[in-house]
Amino acid sequence: MTLATKGHLLPAVSALSAAVFLLGASIEDAEATTLRLATDSGTKGSPAGDALETWGQLIEEKSNGEIDVKVYYQNELGGQQEVFDLLVAGGVDMMLNWPMTSYDKRIGVIYTPYMTLSWEEAMEAYRPGGWVNELLGDIYADIGLKFFGPWPEGFNGVASRGKYALTVEDAGDLAVRTMTVFPAPQTMQALGYQTAALDWGEVYTALQTGVVDGEAGNVIYWPYEYFSDLLDYYVHTKHFFMTGILTMNMGSYESLDEAHQQAVREAAIEVMDQQFVAAREQDEHYIAKAQEDGMEYFELSDERLAEFARRAREQVWPQMDEELGSEIMDVIRANATSL
Incomplete structure (x- = not known):
């Protein structure tokens, strides 16, 4: 490897x-x-x-x-x-x-x-x-x-090449790299994407060879700093706080x-x-820097984020009950942001 x-x-x-x-x-x-x-x-x-x-x-x-x-x-x-x-x-x-x-x-x-x-x-x-x-x-x-x-x-998003998705329907045309941990692939599938779980060290080659169209595991710093020669867009889906x-x-x-x-x-x-x-100032700095260097950035509306959140919670959280246990998930449900 x-x-x-x-x-x-x-x-x-x-x-x-x-x-x-x-x-x-x-x-x-x-x-x-x-x-x-x-x-x-x-x-x-x-x-x-x-x-x-x-x-x-x-x-x-x-x-x-x-x-x-x-x-x-x-x-x-x-x-x-x-x-x-x-x-x-x-x-x-x-x-x-x-x-x-x-x-x-x-x-x-x-x-x-x-x-x-x-x-x-x-x-x-x-x-x-x-x-x-x-x-x-x-x-x-x-x-x-x-x-x-x-x-x-900070909150992560989806960096991609050639095309991007702002809706669940559009995401079906994109294959994205996710982290190799549960529930990273499951989350992106809930948002409509095709997925490939890859170690961080394999991402550049996967993007370069077309195995994936984008990277969906990080704040903007990582795809901008490491893959800016390959990626054109960043959609701030905010599915995980990294x-x-x-x-x-x-x-x-x-x-x-x-x-x-x-x-x-x-x-x-x-x-x-x-x-x-x-952290927040650092993330905002790289959002601005990426745009200055030609990466197109999309900030989603509160309504669209709530839509994504409901979809991910409905599809992924029940799986997490089985994997992590209901005791932990009950704590999460009691403290998570209300939709």
Whole structure:
């Protein structure tokens, strides 16, 4: 498999190769307290890459240099699933990632379509103490991960080439890439699209070869920055509120003394707080920038968004009852935006 970044193909590193590499690093750094920090999406210099670098620097500062943080950006240790596997196994200590549901389908709560319809509601739900935040913390603990909090980006949409859809009927002519997690494909199918669930690293090639007509998993930054040479339109369907997650292998966390745990935790909270302030402005900046560079942008009316939301809730939420459990879905129904 090959991975694509801004149109350049990079060789994928297998999980086994990464594990061997990390084992060698652990021997080399045996005398130091070394933590390995990775992301599954975001090169050096990207917003996610900058957040990763900041988190590492803050940990080193707050520990008075007693912790050394080694940072690994997108593709350096493998694809999305491979790096998440390393995190769960302890080969990677900390991660900013976009949640994978392979270990617990309940993580898919973060991809519940149309839970919130405004920035204000979304930020309140995801903040520490917010109802979505509380749900995620419990779920992550059950798979051996320390949950620090979300790294919000904003509402996602559909970027496409040659044609676009503003209605469910028009969407039937478009095949779009979705994330490989439940219920991403199911959500886009409910909105009328044909779908192909692909790892992030496979998207450029799929667009280039015509396997898909568009990408339906991200805020505008990602398709604009990575695929602007291939995509013409962005329709802000707002089906998911996208957020990365700051987390740590529980064994790695508990192996630290109390002062070092505090340094890691405080650094994560600082990075999270910075993004809560910056996220909306960052998203609006890239919406404007994409348009300046020739991408046509469509903001849907409140009536059309409500129509999409009703359709997705009617078709996808019952499936989520089966996959995530009615207890979680009852919390979502009680707190989601009223239509």
